[in-house]
Amino acid sequence: MAPPTSRRSSYSKRAQISIFTGYILAAIGAVIGVLLIILSIWRPDLPGNIRARANDVVVPAERGAAEVRTGSKGFLESVQGYLRAGAQNAELKREVELARIRLGEAAVVEQENRRLKALLALEGGESRPVAITRMVGATSTSSRRFGYIGAGTNDGVQPGMPVRTDRGVVGRVLEAGANNARILLLTDSQSVLPVRLSDERREVVAFARGNGDGRIRIRLINLGLNPLKPGDLFVSSGAGGYYQPGIAVALVEEKTDDGAIARVVSDPAAADFVAVQPIYQPEAVAASKVADEEVLGEGTGETTEAAEEAE
Amino acid sequence: MERLNPRARSDQYGSRLNRSHSAILANIVPWLSIMLASLAPIFVIASGIPIMPPLGLLMMLAWRLVRPGLLPMWAGLPLGLFDDLFSGHVFGSGVLFFSLSMIAIEAMEARFPWSNFFQDWLTASLIVIVYLLFAMLLSGAQLSFELLSALGPQVVLSILVFPFLSRIVSRFDRMRLLRWRVVN
Numbered sequence: 059m060a061p062p063t064s065r066r067s068s069y070s071k072r073a074q075i076s077i078f079t080g081y082i083l084a085a086i087g088a089v090i091g092v093l094l095i096i097l098s099i100w101r102p103d104l105p106g107n108i109r110a111r112a113n114d115v116v117v118p119a120e121r122g123a124a125e126v127r128t129g130s131k132g133f134l135e136s137v138q139g140y141l142r143a144g145a146q147n148a149e150l151k152r153e154v155e156l157a158r159i160r161l162g163e164a165a166v167v168e169q170e171n172r173r174l175k176a177l178l179a180l181e182g183g184e185s186r187p188v189a190i191t192r193m194v195g196a197t198s199t200s201s202r203r204f205g206y207i208g209a210g211t212n213d214g215v216q217p218g219m220p221v222r223t224d225r226g227v228v229g230r231v232l233e234a235g236a237n238n239a240r241i242l243l244l245t246d247s248q249s250v251l252p253v254r255l256s257d258e259r260r261e262v263v264a265f266a267r268g269n270g271d272g273r274i275r276i277r278l279i280n281l282g283l284n285p286l287k288p289g290d291l292f293v294s295s296g297a298g299g300y301y302q303p304g305i306a307v308a309l310v311e312e313k314t315d316d317g318a319i320a321r322v323v324s325d326p327a328a329a330d331f332v333a334v335q336p337i338y339q340p341e342a343v344a345a346s347k348v349a350d351e352e353v354l355g356e357g358t359g360e361t362t363e364a365a366e367e368a369e
Numbered sequence: 370m371e372r373l374n375p376r377a378r379s380d381q382y383g384s385r386l387n388r389s390h391s392a393i394l395a396n397i398v399p400w401l402s403i404m405l406a407s408l409a410p411i412f413v414i415a416s417g418i419p420i421m422p423p424l425g426l427l428m429m430l431a432w433r434l435v436r437p438g439l440l441p442m443w444a445g446l447p448l449g450l451f452d453d454l455f456s457g458h459v460f461g462s463g464v465l466f467f468s469l470s471m472i473a474i475e476a477m478e479a480r481f482p483w484s485n486f487f488q489d490w491l492t493a494s495l496i497v498i499v500y501l502l503f504a505m506l507l508s509g510a511q512l513s514f515e516l517l518s519a520l521g522p523q524v525v526l527s528i529l530v531f532p533f534l535s536r537i538v539s540r541f542d543r544m545r546l547l548r549w550r551v552v553n
Binding site: 080081083084085086087088090091092093094095096097098099108109112113116119120123195196197198199200201202203204206247269270271272273 | 418449
C-alpha cells in the first residue's frame with residue numbers, strides 16, 4: 059500500500075498547502091537545531107544547565123537501575139565462582155587485585171613523602187571525600203564518554219572535583235545539577251590527566267589521554283628511551299591541582315613509540331560506589347584560570363572568589 | 370437456537386459494542402514510546418566504547434516508516450530536543466538531525482511511494498549511519514582511527530535492531546487503537 063502521505067491530490071489547494079507547511083515547519087526545526095548547536099559550542103554552560111535539571115528528574119529511576127545492575131552482576135559473579143572453584147575464588151581474586159593496586163599506591167606515597175621531606179616539611183594529607191554516591195549511568199550512545207553520579211550541588215559537589223572508586227580515578231565532575239552530576243570519564247578523548255609511574259626506580263612523568271576506544275594513551279613528557287613495560291601502573295601525579303597525587307589510573311598494556319596504550323584501572327562499568335573528592339589544590343586551579351595579564355594576589359576578586367567556591 | 374459468532378461485533382481492537390478508541394491513548398503512544406526509547410540508553414553503562422544504538426532516533430524512524438502519516442513533519446523538533454537532554458551528543462544535534470530525517474523520509478516517500486520493508490530498513494540504516502558519524506564529528510572528540518573503529522559495533526547493532534523496533538511499533542500501533550468502554 060502506498061503511504062497515506064503519498065495519496066495526494068494535485069487539485070486540492072488545501073492538501074498542497076498543508077504539505078508545504080509541513081516542509082516549512084520541519085525546516086524551521088532544523089534551523090533551530092543548527093542554532094542550538096552553535097549556541098552549545100559557543101556557550102557550553104547554557105545547555106548544560108537544562109540537561110542537569112532534566113537529569114535530576116530521572117536520577118531516582120537511574121539509581122534503582124544501578125542497584126539492580128550491580129546486584130545482578132554480583133549474583134552472576136558468585137555463580138561463576140561456583141562454576142570454577144567456589145565463590146571465594148572470585149572474591150579472593152578481587153582482593154588480590156586491590157592489594158596490588160594499593161601496594162603500588164603505597165610505594166608512590168612513600169616516594170612522595172621522601173621527596174617532600176627533602177624539599178620542605180610540606181604536608182599534603184589525605185582529604186575527606188565531599189560525597190559518596192552511586193555511579194548511576196553513562197551516555198552509552200555518544201562518542202564522548204560521560205557518566206552520571208547520584209550527587210549534586212546539594213551534597214557540595216562542584217564542577218572540577220575528581221571522582222574515584224576504591225580502585226582508582228574514574229573522572230572529573232563536568233557539570234553539577236541539584237542531585238546529579240555529569241562527569242568526564244578518563245576514557246573520553248578530551249580528558250587529559252598528568253600521571254607518573256608508580257615505580258620509584260624509574261622517574262617517569264606522562265600525560266594520560268583517553269583514546270576513544272575505552273583505553274588510555276600514555277604520552278611520555280621526557281622523550282628518549284621508552285622505559286615502560288606491560289603491566290606498569292600509572293598513578294596521578296597531582297600536577298594541575300585537580301587530582302590528589304598517588305591514585306591509581308592505568309595499567310600499561312602495550313608499548314608505543316612515544317609512550318604506551320594502557321587500560322583504566324577503575325573501569326566505570328564495574329564501578330558501583332564512587333567518592334567525589336575536593337579539588338586537591340583549589341588555589342592552583344583558580345590561578346590557572348586567570349588570564350596572563352592579570353596580577354595574582356589577595357586583591358583580585360575572581361581568583362579569591364573561585365578559591366572560596368572550591369573550598 | 371443458533372449461536373451468533375462471539376466475534377461478530379468486534380474488530381481487531383476489541384468489541385465495538387459501546388466501546389470506542391481513546392483519543393488520548395491514540396495520540397500519546399507514539400510520542401511516549403519514542404521518548405522512553407530516548408531515555409533507555411542511559412541505564413546501560415558501556416564505558417569503553419559507545420555501544421548502544423541511538424534508540425530515540427530509531428524509534429522515531431520506525432514509527433515514521435511503519436506507520437506513515439501519523440507523526441507530523443515537525444515531530445523532529447520536540448522529540449530531538451528531548452533526546453538531546455539525555456543523549457550526551459552536542460545539544461541541538463538531535464533537533465537538527467531528527468528534523469532533517471523527517472524531511473528526508475517525506476521527500477523519499479514522494480519520490481518512491483511504494484516501498485517494502487527492506488527499503489524502509491535501508492532508509493533507516495542510512496539515516497542512522499549518517500547521524501552517528503555526524504554526531505561524532507560535532508561531539509568535539511579527537512578524531513582518530515580508534516574512534517572510528519569504535520563506532521563499528523554501534524552501527525551494526527543499530528542496523529540489526531531496526532526490524533525488532535518496527536515489530537514493537539506495530540504492536541504499539543495496535544495497542545494505540547484499543548477500544549474502551551464509553552460512558553454517556
